[in-house]
Amino acid sequence: MYFFEWGSWEAAIEPDADKKENARARRLRKKITPYENEQAEEQAAAKISASETPKSRGPVYAYNKQILEIRSGMFEEKRGLIGILSLTWISLIVTGTVGIMVAASWIVESITTEAAISSEHVFKITWLLLLTFPTAWLYFKFGLRFTRLEMFTSRHLLIRFNRTTQQVYLHRPPHCGGIVVLPWEGVASSGSANKYAIADGVGVPLALHWSARVTGTLHPELAWVGKSANHQGEIRDEWEFIRRFMDEGPEGLPRPRITSHFPWPWQAFTPQFEGVTHYFRNASKLIKVGLVLISPAFLIIGTGHWLSLLLCWKPRWPKIIRQAGMPGKPVPPLTTLADYPPHIQQRLRENAHLWAVRPGQRPEKKPRKVSRTRKAEPKPS
Template sequence: MYFVEWLTWLAYIDPKEERDAFEKQHKKVKRKALYESDDLEMLESAKKPACNTPKSRGPVYLYNEHILEMRCGMWEAKRGLISLISATIIYTIAAFLFIAIKSLALLIKIAQNNYEEPYGSRLFIALFAIAIVLLISLPYLKYGLRITRLEMFTSRHLLIRFNRTTQQVYLHRPTYCGGIVTLPWHGVTSSHSDKKYAAAGSLGLPLDLMWQPSYAGALHPELVHVGKAANNYTEQQAEWEFIRRFMDEGPEGLPRPRITSHFPWPWQAFTPQFEGLTRYFRTSSRITKLGLVRADNQGLPWLSIDQRLKIRLFGTPKPPISG
């Protein structure tokens, strides 16, 4: 699903005046200054071992001596809503279009055979159906189709490829989400390289990787999420250590990950919704399990999309106090 990446890219290319006005109106996140010394410290930490048990939970699509290709994206568990809404709109357009065509066919038949039966009701139904089709389809084709494309009629996964031969990382994204980006491995940082960098509330999210603007070659940082949502910090550290060792030391000594096919199997649209909930499902009742899936789909209601991007840069916002 490309929805978060699409919104992030739109935020990157917004004019500076609009971004400044937005930040002035939304002063909910207390920014923490990020100094050059902090960047260097995180870069040095990213070169050190994070744990002794490297392991990738996947999905891994390609793995050999030179290449490691994994799933990349933040909101895999939120896939399906755009498709459901889009399918409803498309079905409505198709249904009224069918009614309009059927009514017009009957009107043509009446005109050709000189029947004396009344045709006023048929004409009204045909005109009404055509009006509904135009009223829905024109705005949808102009504004809604590009949002539908974020999930439907396209690949359902973003990809990230680590090439240890060239020491480059490639983010495979559609052109309307920024396109393919090439980043240097030596400029990567992660909040899971050391516990002191871990952001509060990061459990239930995949491993995060980040490149500062000076390494990203742009005026904005590159923040990506790799692999499955984690059940605990240990899983996130193990995932990071697996990637770090592959790029810095090679695949020797690493446990071979299970290879996932690129073929879009139907269950791949549902399994991500259960990632990050394994520890709860083992001991919970059936009613609790249903509640956990619902809570996972809702995420953090008080945390906006742009704030999620700022967590890694400026710290974690506090939830609003109710009552």
């Protein structure tokens, strides 16, 4: 499911007039907006070893002395939900359209043979028209944008690390931000230290972040890397594997298992259990019984996930990125604002203030003054 990436891109290019930000949202944005010193500390932490046991849990699609390519994206294991709903909606439209064609052929045949038109046929075609056209209009107006978050699009989101060019490449569909070239220098990671951990690493993948000052596109970039984790230790191991590959080379790193891009069924079903094995192992008996009872739901979502993979195509990098780092080949230029269409550039400029890093240090919180009402002294009797 590419919902998170799509939502992040939509937030970056949303017109300012459409933003309905209440006071609470403004306070939250002000709280999470980084200062220069915080950004410098986070980037410095990304250069320090975070684990003694580097390991990539994958899925890894390419690995050699020059490149490391891993699956990216958040909530991919949930993409079957949208797939099932989309296929149900599409089936209704197709069934209604076929029914209209059959009923229309009956009416045409009746007119040709000068036979009486059956009122039953007229009722059927009227009912199908009233059912099919509004359903199709609603789907193409509102539903199609969600269907393409996981169907009729790239089979996977990818992130490729190139240690020769010291660049990172994000492969995403155009409606989720498109292909982006980022510098390795300046990356921040949720696995570099516990203070940057997200949900203590439970149920989320490794997060890599580039601030607006690093990207050159006036907005930050966020990439989720690999499988959802069971604990922060797995996040640290994943990050340390990537950090050592980019900073020190593949020597001494355990060779990861290479995964095929072909949509095998187990690639759709096994992700349903990412990030829950540790929870299941330590859960109470009642919770374990409940998880077993709802296991058919995992099977249904996995089936929808597999159908989605079958209806998508293998992502392909541009030639300049495929050849990046090879002798005599050009180094891909970093993505800048000029790489986007004019209307997107304008949107990004208008929203640049939302992602701007604040200068200096975050001011210390002032202690709250608690005003206590003095109790009234008892009156003398």
